[in-house]
Every structure is written in C-alpha cells, then in structure tokens.
Amino acid sequence: MASVAAYDPLATSGSWRRTQAKLLVYIPLAIFAGYYxxxxxxxxxNSFRNNEEIFQNGLISLPTSFxxxxxxxxxxxFCVGGTCEGIAPNFYNSLKMTIPATIxxxxxxxxxxxxxxxWRFRGSEFLFGAMxxxxxxxxxxxxxxxxxxxxxxxxxxxxxxxxxxxxxxxxSFTTLFCRNYYVNIPDDLIKAARIDGAGFWRIFNRIxxxxxxxxxxxxxxxQFTGIWNDFLYGVIFSxxxxxxxxxxxxxxxANGTTVREYNIMSxxxxxxxxxxxxxxxxxxxxxxxxLTQGAxx
Amino acid sequence: xxxxxxIAGSDLGAGRVWRERLGxxxxxxxxxxxxxxxxxxxxxxxxWTLYISLSDSSLxxxxxxxxxxxxxGLWHNxxxxxxxxxxxxxxxxxxIGAMAFGLFLAVLIxxxxxxxxxxxxxxxxxLAVSFVVTGTVWGWLFNPTSGIEHFVHDLGWLxxxxxxxxxxxxxxxxxxxxxxxxxxxxAMALFLAGLRSVDQDLIKAAQIDGASxxxxxxxxIFPAIRPIFIAVLVVLLQFAIKTFDLVQALTRxxxxxxxxxxxxxxxxLIFQRGQIAEGAAAxxxxxxxxxxxxxxxxxxxxxRTRRETARG
Numbered sequence: 001m002a003s004v005a006a007y008d009p010l011a012t013s014g015s016w017r018r019t020q021a022k023l024l025v026y027i028p029l030a031i032f033a034g035y036y037x038x039x040x041x042x043x044x045x046n047s048f049r050n051n052e053e054i055f056q057n058g059l060i061s062l063p064t065s066f067x068x069x070x071x072x073x074x075x076x077x078f079c080v081g082g083t084c085e086g087i088a089p090n091f092y093n094s095l096k097m098t099i100p101a102t103i104x105x106x107x108x109x110x111x112x113x114x115x116x117x118x119w120r121f122r123g124s125e126f127l128f129g130a131m132x133x134x135x136x137x138x139x140x141x142x143x144x145x146x147x148x149x150x151x152x153x154x155x156x157x158x159x160x161x162x163x164x165x166x167x168x169x170x171x172s173f174t175t176l177f178c179r180n181y182y183v184n185i186p187d188d189l190i191k192a193a194r195i196d197g198a199g200f201w202r203i204f205n206r207i208x209x210x211x212x213x214x215x216x217x218x219x220x221x222x223q224f225t226g227i228w229n230d231f232l233y234g235v236i237f238s239x240x241x242x243x244x245x246x247x248x249x250x251x252x253x254a255n256g257t258t259v260r261e262y263n264i265m266s267x268x269x270x271x272x273x274x275x276x277x278x279x280x281x282x283x284x285x286x287x288x289x290x291l292t293q294g295a296x297x
Numbered sequence: 298x299x300x301x302x303x304i305a306g307s308d309l310g311a312g313r314v315w316r317e318r319l320g321x322x323x324x325x326x327x328x329x330x331x332x333x334x335x336x337x338x339x340x341x342x343x344x345w346t347l348y349i350s351l352s353d354s355s356l357x358x359x360x361x362x363x364x365x366x367x368x369x370g371l372w373h374n375x376x377x378x379x380x381x382x383x384x385x386x387x388x389x390x391x392x393i394g395a396m397a398f399g400l401f402l403a404v405l406i407x408x409x410x411x412x413x414x415x416x417x418x419x420x421x422x423x424l425a426v427s428f429v430v431t432g433t434v435w436g437w438l439f440n441p442t443s444g445i446e447h448f449v450h451d452l453g454w455l456x457x458x459x460x461x462x463x464x465x466x467x468x469x470x471x472x473x474x475x476x477x478x479x480x481x482x483x484a485m486a487l488f489l490a491g492l493r494s495v496d497q498d499l500i501k502a503a504q505i506d507g508a509s510x511x512x513x514x515x516x517x518i519f520p521a522i523r524p525i526f527i528a529v530l531v532v533l534l535q536f537a538i539k540t541f542d543l544v545q546a547l548t549r550x551x552x553x554x555x556x557x558x559x560x561x562x563x564x565x566l567i568f569q570r571g572q573i574a575e576g577a578a579a580x581x582x583x584x585x586x587x588x589x590x591x592x593x594x595x596x597x598x599x600x601r602t603r604r605e606t607a608r609g
Binding site: 025026028029032033035036037038039040042043054055057058059060061108111112115116119121127130131133134136137138139140141142143144145146148168169171172175199200225228229230231232236246249250253260262265269272273276277279280281284287288 | 320323324325327328331332334335336338339341342343345346349358398401402405406408410414416417418419420421422423424425426427428429430431433434435436437438440443444445447448451478482486535538539541542545546559560563564567568573576577579580581583584587591
C-alpha cells in the first residue's frame with residue numbers, strides 16, 4: 001500500500017486542491033456503486049412489499065408496506081411449471097447437483113494436478129495442454145453428444161446426469177488450477193520423501209494435501225459458483241420438478257398468464273442467488289484469486 | 298529405481314514385482330480416466346458435432362453425409378444473420394464498455410482510497426450472481442410499466458420514455474448495459490492486480506522527471522500492463538461469444554427475434570425445432586468464432602514467453 005503513495009494525486013499540496021482531487025475520485029466511485037447496488041437493493045426491498053403496493057408505485061420506490069409472506073410463498077407454495085411447491089425442490093436439486101460435482105471434480109483435479117506437476121513423464125506437458133482445451137469448449141458444441149450419452153446411460157432428466165456433465169467439464173478447470181499451484185511446491189520436498197521410501201499416495205497425503213488448502217478453496221469456490229449458476233445444461237437435460245434453480249427461475253418469470261407477482265419472484269431470485277453470494281462474501285479473497293488465475297493462465 | 302525394484306522382486310517373489318511395476322505406472326494409471334474423459338469431451342464431441350453438421354440429420358441423428366448444405370442454409374437464414382450481427386454489436390460494445398469501466402474503476406481504487414475492500418466488494422459481487430438472476434432483475438428494471446420509466450414518471454417527468462426492451466432496434470442495448478454491469482467488476486479486479494504489479498521504480502523515476510499523473514498512467518503504467526489488457530479482452534470476447542443465459546433471462550431473444558444470439562439459435566434449432574444438423578452447423582460456427590479469438594491469443598502468449606526467455 002505504502003508504495004502506491006509514490007504517484008498519489010490525493011497527496012497534492014493545498015487543502016482545496018486536495019478536496020477537489022478527493023471528490024474527483026469518490027464521486028465517480030459512488031456513482032458506480034449506485035449502478036452496481038441498485039438492482040440488489042431493489043430486489044431486496046421488493047421481496048418485503050405486498051404486490052398491490054408494487055403495482056401502484058412501481059418496482060423502484062421506497063416501501064410503504066412490510067410483508068414477509070412472499071418469502072414463504074416463493075419457498076414452498078408458488079406454482080412453477082404445473083406444481084405448486086415453490087422453488088424449494090429446485091433449490092435442493094441445485095444442491096444435489098452442485099455439491100457432488102464440486103467435490104468430485106475438485107478431488108480429481110487435485111490428483112491430476114499432482115501427477116502433472118510432480119510425476120511428470122514423457123508427453124505429460126502435452127497431455128496437460130490438451131486437457132486444458134476443455135476450458136474453452138462452448139456449451140453449444142457438446143449439447144448433442146451429451147444428449148446422446150445421457151440417453152444411452154438412462155440419465156436423461158436426472159440429477160446424476162447433470163453431475164456427470166459438470167464433473168467432466170470441470171476436470172479441465174480443476175486440473176489447470178491445481179497443476180499450476182503444485183508446480184510451485186519445491187521438487188526437493190518430493191525427492192526427499194521418495195528417498196525416505198514414501199510412495200505416490202503417501203507423498204500426496206502427507207506433503208501435497210497439507211499444502212493444498214489455498215488452491216482447494218479457490219477451486220471449490222470456482223466450481224461451486226459455476227455449477228450452481230449454470231443454466232444451459234439444467235434447462236436442456238432436466239424438466240419440471242427435476243430442474244435446478246436457475247431453470248426454475250426462468251420458468252417462474254415466464255408464467256406470463258397471471259399477474260406478475262414481483263414480490264414473490266424477488267424472494268425467489270434472492271434465494272436462487274444466495275449460495276454463491278454467501279460464498280463470495282465470506283471467501284471473497286479466494287474468489288478474486290481464483291478469478292485472476294482462471295482468467296490469465 | 299528400476300534396478301532396485303527388480304532386485305527386490307527377485308528376492309521376494311512375483312507379487313512384489315507386480316506391485317513395484319504397478320507403483321511405477323501409478324501416476325499414469327491415476328491420470329488415465331481423466332484423460333479419456335477429457336479427450337472424449339474435447340475431441341470426440343467436436344468431431345461428432347462436426348459430422349452431424351455435415352449429415353442429413355433432422356429430428357434424430359443420421360449419418361448420411363450431405364456436405365456443407367446446412368452451413369449454406371445457415372448463412373442464408375435471416376435469423377442467423379440477425380444473430381451474428383447482434384453478436385458483433387453486443388460483443389463490441391460489451392467488451393469496450395466493460396474494459397473502459399473496469400479500467401476507470403481500477404485507476405480510481407488505485408488512488409489509495411479509503412475502504413478499498415468495500416468498493417471492490419460492491420463492484421465485484423455481480424460476478425457471483427448468475428446470468429439468470431442478473432437478466433431477470435434487469436428485465437424488471439427495463440420494463441416500462443414497472444421499472445425505471447415508471448419511476449421517472451412518478452418523479453414528475455411524465456414525458457420520459459425508456460422502453461428500449463420493447464423496442465426492436467434498441468433492445469440489444471439493454472443486453473449491453475446488463476452485460477457490462479455483470480462483467481466490469483471482473484475487468485476491474487484484473488486491471489487492479491495489474492496496476493499493483495507495475496515496477497514502482499519506473500513510476501518514481503517518471504515522477505522525479507516531473508511527469509503528470511495522467512502522463513504516468515498513459516506512458517508508463519498502461520503500456521506495462523498490456524498483457525493484462527489482452528487477457529481481459531480475450532476472456533470478455535469468449536463470454537460474448539458464449540452469451541446465452543443472459544439474453545434468455547432478459548429478453549428471450551425478443552422482441553420478436555431482435556436480440557437473438559448465435560448460442561440461442563443453436564438451442565432453438567436443436568431442442569425446439571428438431572433441426573439437429575443445422576443446429577450443429579451453428580454450434581461449429583460458434584467454435585470457429587472462439588478459435589478466431591483463442592488461436593491468436595495462444596500464439597501471442599507463446600511469442601511472449603519466447604521473448605522473455607530470450608531476454609533471460
């Protein structure tokens with residue numbers, strides 16, 4: 001931080017100039033903060049208003065009513081796609097899909113990363129390069145093959161099918177993350193352990209895993225957020241009550257026939273956004289690290 | 298290693314030999330399932346989709362080869378033309394907008410502002426929110442009867458109109474605004490990391506020479522983080538090409554087909570209209586677009602590492 005002071009315009013002499021410079025920085029920051037926070041604040045406020053009031057005053061206005069029933073209705077009473085059980089079933093679907101896929105793909109990625117950084121063999125660098133190509137695959141390219149495979153495995157419209165898709169797709173990311181992290185662990189540590197007679201798994205358990213928490217947290221956050229927020233596979237390979245929450249939210253706001261119940265939909269939207277948001281707020285540091293690594297590598 | 302293993306093996310029997318041998322190949326064995334899965338996912342899936350795009354498949358896959366007929370059909374299709382025109386318009390504005398906002402915010406935050414982590418948290422949280430949620434909520438705000446237009450009317454300016462989302466010519470710009478909202482924090486985070494990595498001695502030297510802040514940024518800092526600019530550009534272009542959920546949630550490609558994107562068109566062709574071959578052809582075109590972005594980037598990265606190693 002201190003080094004930044006070297007070109008700090010706020011440090012210019014003269015108190016008026018300093019105030020001016022400060023305003024020049026803080027006013028735009030505040031305007032942008034408004035742009036980013038506006039949707040969030042509005043959705044939260046609307047989830048506690050009653051619908052008549054929303055219709056009278058519009059979505060953007062200070063609430064004059066307070067009502068927490070929209071939350072309950074959204075959770076387990078609202079009708080989505082024929083059944084009236086709210087979005088709770090879809091929320092659980094998302095959990096059942098995201099948690100296993102995150103854990104499995106992260107575990108596989110850690111082991112792959114370990115092999116590709118500490119047990120290199122002829123051609124392993126090439127194989128690593130080929131594996132990372134999966135990171136760039138556009139979803140649309142793989143829809144037909146997945147439909148074919150899920151159909152043949154009898155996994156169409158099941159959570160297991162979605163777990164399979166997200167795990168296979170995730171391996172490229174998790175391997176990339178873990179390999180690039182493990183590469184920086186000194187090889188001497190591994191060599192010393194091998195001389196002491198430690199084998200493949202022992203080294204992994206005793207040396208690599210204890211050093212892994214930072215990268216595992218980054219990987220888990222990345223995978224969890226990505227899988228939870230996925231819509232494409234959810235909407236194509238599942239239907240009705242079997243859908244994850246993102247697909248259900250789209251179905252919910254497409255209920256065009258009745259009056260739009262913005263308060264209930266606001267609650268539903270918040271419920272759907274909550275798990276990744278919580279992870280972001282509590283693991284923000286790791287989230288950003290994962291982001292920069294994932295993007296630049 | 299190999300020698301000791303065989304000696305130990307001859308002493309202690311065949312079981313030990315096998316275990317030793319297995320031990321030596323263990324890394325490869327462990328890696329194999331992932332390799333197969335990724336290989337199938339990347340190469341077999343691509344070849345399969347490519348083949349389908351050249352076949353006469355319609356509702357169900359068929360393997361009769363018909364050549365490039367579906368690609369010709371695709372490029373003569375009005376909706377596809379709208380989709381890729383939209384991709385260029387949206388992609389261009391989205392990438393420029395997100396980068397400009399991101400850079401601006403990063404520079405502001407770089408001025409030793411108070412509460413840096415709070416500002417950062419505010420600008421970045423949209424990234425944790427799904428495109429579905431983002432698109433749905435902005436859709437409400439853009440809705441003239443309930444959102445921003447209604448709000449301004451209530452303030453007393455009754456002539457105010459903001460109905461872009463229902464206007465065929467303007468709807469694509471609502472997608473741009475929403476997309477920038479979602480991605481500029483991401484650009485900011487990367488730019489900020491870049492700004493912080495610039496060699497402080499360079500900056501100090503320029504300051505001693507009496508260069509203005511403006512000049513220092515444009516002449517020294519920005520050129521020094523050119524690789525970050527390119528990385529952000531590539532990632533955002535990728536996002537743009539793959540855009541699907543955002544539009545689906547915000548406008549559903551409408552009004553009419555005004556905001557269709559290639560990724561949405563693929564989905565429609567394959568899963569709504571049962572024109573598998575043409576859908577596959579459109580998917581291949583998306584891949585081609587991605588390659589146009591990624592191949593030059595890969596070459597650039599190689600050039601850069603080579604230059605760095607050459608310099609020592």
